[in-house]
Amino acid sequence: MMQKILSRGYLWLLLMLLYAPILIIIVFSFTEAKVLGNWTGFSTKLYTSLLSGGVKNSLVNAIGNTFLIAFIAASVSTLLGSIAAIGIFNLKIRTRNAINFVNNIPMLNPDIITGISLFLLFISLGISQGYVTVILAHITFCTPYVVLSVLPRLRQMNSNIYEAALDLGATPIQALYKVIFPEIKSGMLSGFILAFTLSIDDFAVTIFTIGNEGLETLSTFIYADARKGGLTPELRPLSAIIFIVVLILLLVINKRAQNAHKTKS
Amino acid sequence: MINKIAQHLEKRRNWVIPYVVFLAVFVVLPLILIAIFAFTDSSSNFTLDNFAKFISHPEAINTFIYSIGIAVITTLICLLLGYPAAYILSNPTFNKSHAMVLLFILPMWINILVRTLATVALFDFLKIPLGENALVFGMVYNFLPFMIYPIYNTLQKMDQNLIEATQDLGANPFQVFTKTVLPLSMPGVVSGIMMVFMPTISTFAIAELLTMNNIKLFGTTIQENINNGMWNYGAALSLIMLLLIAITSLFTGNDESSQNEGGGII
Numbered sequence: 001m002m003q004k005i006l007s008r009g010y011l012w013l014l015l016m017l018l019y020a021p022i023l024i025i026i027v028f029s030f031t032e033a034k035v036l037g038n039w040t041g042f043s044t045k046l047y048t049s050l051l052s053g054g055v056k057n058s059l060v061n062a063i064g065n066t067f068l069i070a071f072i073a074a075s076v077s078t079l080l081g082s083i084a085a086i087g088i089f090n091l092k093i094r095t096r097n098a099i100n101f102v103n104n105i106p107m108l109n110p111d112i113i114t115g116i117s118l119f120l121l122f123i124s125l126g127i128s129q130g131y132v133t134v135i136l137a138h139i140t141f142c143t144p145y146v147v148l149s150v151l152p153r154l155r156q157m158n159s160n161i162y163e164a165a166l167d168l169g170a171t172p173i174q175a176l177y178k179v180i181f182p183e184i185k186s187g188m189l190s191g192f193i194l195a196f197t198l199s200i201d202d203f204a205v206t207i208f209t210i211g212n213e214g215l216e217t218l219s220t221f222i223y224a225d226a227r228k229g230g231l232t233p234e235l236r237p238l239s240a241i242i243f244i245v246v247l248i249l250l251l252v253i254n255k256r257a258q259n260a261h262k263t264k265s
Numbered sequence: 266m267i268n269k270i271a272q273h274l275e276k277r278r279n280w281v282i283p284y285v286v287f288l289a290v291f292v293v294l295p296l297i298l299i300a301i302f303a304f305t306d307s308s309s310n311f312t313l314d315n316f317a318k319f320i321s322h323p324e325a326i327n328t329f330i331y332s333i334g335i336a337v338i339t340t341l342i343c344l345l346l347g348y349p350a351a352y353i354l355s356n357p358t359f360n361k362s363h364a365m366v367l368l369f370i371l372p373m374w375i376n377i378l379v380r381t382l383a384t385v386a387l388f389d390f391l392k393i394p395l396g397e398n399a400l401v402f403g404m405v406y407n408f409l410p411f412m413i414y415p416i417y418n419t420l421q422k423m424d425q426n427l428i429e430a431t432q433d434l435g436a437n438p439f440q441v442f443t444k445t446v447l448p449l450s451m452p453g454v455v456s457g458i459m460m461v462f463m464p465t466i467s468t469f470a471i472a473e474l475l476t477m478n479n480i481k482l483f484g485t486t487i488q489e490n491i492n493n494g495m496w497n498y499g500a501a502l503s504l505i506m507l508l509l510i511a512i513t514s515l516f517t518g519n520d521e522s523s524q525n526e527g528g529g530i531i
Contacts, residue, residue, distance in 0.1 A: 007353040011365065014350050018372055018409065021383030024390055036386045080284055087281025099281065102288050105296075110467030110510065112484050116491055116503050117295030120302055123496070140291040143284070162277075172277075201376050203470065208491065222378045226474055239379045246374045254367060 022243060029236035036236065050234045059234060062221035069131070069217060070199035073138035078192040080139065081146025082184060086176075088147065089154040103148075106141045111204030114141055119208040129211025137209040138199045145198065146191030153187035154180075186256060193253055197246060299507070302500030315501030325486060329505070332483035336465040339404040340412075343461045344454070346405070347412035351453070352446075354413070355420035366417060373410045380407055381471045395477050403475040404465050411460040419453030420446070463510055 024036075029047070033040045088096055088103075106114055118137045122129055157180070165175040203219035210220055218238075225232055306312045319325050353359045354366055372380060384403045388395060423446070431445045469484030483506065490499035 004359055007349075007356075007359045011350060011353055011360070014346065014409075015368055018369070018406065021380065021387040021406065022372070022375070024387050025379075025383045028386070036389065080287065083280050084284030087278050087284065090276075090278040091281060092278075099285065099288075102292060105292050108463075108514075110463050110506070112467045112469060112487060113299070113503055113507055114295075116487065116499065117299050118291065119491065120298040120496065120500065121291070121295040124298055136291065140287075143287070147284075197374055201374065203376065203378055207470075207488075219376060219378055222376075222382070223470060226378070226382060235379075235382075239376075239383070242379065243375060247371060250367065250371060250374060254363075258363075 022239075025236055026240045026243070029240045032233070034233055036233075046234055046237045050237050058216065059221060059232060059238075062216040062218050063238075065131075065216060066200055066218040069134055069138060070196050073135050073142055073199045074192050074195035076135075077139050077142035077146050077195045078188055081143040081191060082150050082188050084143070085147045085150035085154060085184070085187075086180060089151060103144045107144050111141075111202070112208075115205040115208030118205065122209065128213075129209055130213050130215050133209045133211065134206055134215070134217070137205050138202065141202070141205060142195035142198055145194045146188070149191035149194060150184050150187040153184040157183045190253055190256060193249055197249060200242075299500045299503050302497050303504040304501075306497060315498050316505075318498060319501060319505065325502070328481055328486050329483050331480075332466055333509075335401065335404070335482065336462050338401055339408065339465045340458055340461045342401070342405050343409050343412040344458065347409055347457065348416055348454070351413045351416035351420055354417050355423075369417075370410050370414050373414070377407060377471065378474075381474050385474055395475060395479075397476070397480060400472055400475045400480055403471065404468070407471065408461045408464060411464070412457040415456040415460060416450060416453040419450050423449050459514060462513060466509065467506060 028036050028039070030042055030044065031039050032043045032045050088099055091099065109117075115137070118133070118140065119129075122133050127133060162175055162179050165179045166172070170178065200218070203223065206217055207220055207223065210217070216224070222235060225235070303315055304311055304313070306314060350369065354369065360366075381403060384406050385395065385399075388399050388402075393399060427445055427449070428441055431441045436444060467484050468482060469488045472480055472482040472485060483502070487499055487502045487506065490496075490502060
């Protein structure tokens with residue numbers, strides 16, 4: 001009993017430590033003070049100014065860019081990764097292992113290495129950096145996760161039903177659309193959500209591939225802002241909102257993973 | 266023509282081709298480019314000067330060693346704090362809820378800059394001075410979940426019968442832990458160490474924010490050189506970092522791919 005109280009206490013203490021910074025941000029998003037840590041009375045002014053666009057134009061642009069990039073990168077990764085997963089699944093074991101190995105590189109590489117290596121690629125090819133390079137970079141580190149979300153669904157699938165569809169006169173495209181796609185749909189969706197959150201969160205790869213034409217994402221905006229010393233107060237409600245959104249997304253993915261697990265067993 | 270494409274499509278293993286091309290251009294080629302840049306000068310002639318510059322430059326070497334030190338300390342603290350937490354989380358008598366586990370890994374998904382700034386705010390709020398201690402604490406804050414999760418994963422998959430068997434054979438609780446639980450959880454510990462050590466050694470920006478620009482880590486040095494147009498030197502430093510990481514992963518001999526096979530990341 002004593003042990004139980006002690007261990008629960010330890011968990012809660014750690015959680016409190018882990019969440020203290022985030023809680024501080026959330027609490028101080030409800031006051032107007034310019035400097036974080038000053039409490040000047042309850043107010044939702046920062047939220048209204050964030051949501052009504054009364055905030056610095058560059059922040060609104062950065063938020064828009066972040067979501068646009070995340071949406072495009074996640075969509076392309078999902079498509080590329082799902083098609084790749086079907087291919088990988090049908091490969092002979094040796095080739096499959098080789099591709100899995102390369103597929104793991106972007107996940108194991110530190111972000112700074114991925115960022116610098118892509119930066120060197122773009123300058124070597126003479127591609128000017130901006131939207132396109134950031135999106136390509138994000139696709140590079142997101143697709144491996146999509147591949148890993150889709151592969152287990154293919155393993156669960158009965159491989160005969162694809163052959164059956166072909167025997168019944170379906171073209172490969174029809175068989176893909178009517179047979180394989182429904183089976184891997186949930187894996188694709190998990191992969192998409194994962195890719196989307198990874199893209200929104202990314203800082204290290206983005207900063208090396210974004211160029212200096214004035215394009216900013218949320219991460220690079222926060223970085224530039226923090227370097228100047230004065231953190232835009234509207235970042236507090238924004239962080240609070242991001243936190244809640246990520247929390248909900250995670251709960252959804254987790255629920256899906258659990259359901260899939262249940263139906264499997 | 267269309268027939269030919271259809272024929273190729275029929276072999277589903279051919280569907281991997283677009284991704285193979287993509288991986289070659291965006292993963293393999295860029296890594297080769299790091300090596301090429303590292304061994305050339307700005308007019309593309311072969312040279313070892315970039316590495317000579319690193320070795321003859323005490324400031325760069327010191328930053329490198331200092332960063333390894335910070336990363337080792339951070340990893341150790343994360344291990345000391347994280348192992349008991351993972352153990353309690355995986356033990357059905359202490360914790361039955363999956364929500365608790367989620368709470369521990371949730372911070373992994375918050376933007377690292379937001380987390381770091383929140384930590385800076387907390388230190389400000391508690392009047393804790395920013396500096397080396399704040400740096401280590403901030404790193405532990407940022408990377409603790411990456412230690413807890415893999416250890417939790419292996420502990421949870423562990424066969425509980427083995428523990429009972431050890432007890433039946435007369436082991437006391439301490440022996441049960443050192444002889445059974447700890448050895449069986451080593452794969453998780455190893456991948457936890459990798460998941461904390463690698464980002465801490467390669468981090469940049471975080472150190473600047475946590476120390477008001479007073480302490481520089483190796484990642485920052487690399488970033489500064491790349492930003493200032495010293496691409497070849499920056500590439501050489503990146504290669505050194507890659508080498509360090511390769512050595513660490515050989516040393517720990519982990520195989521993370523098998524862990525990821527399950528599909529769900531959480």
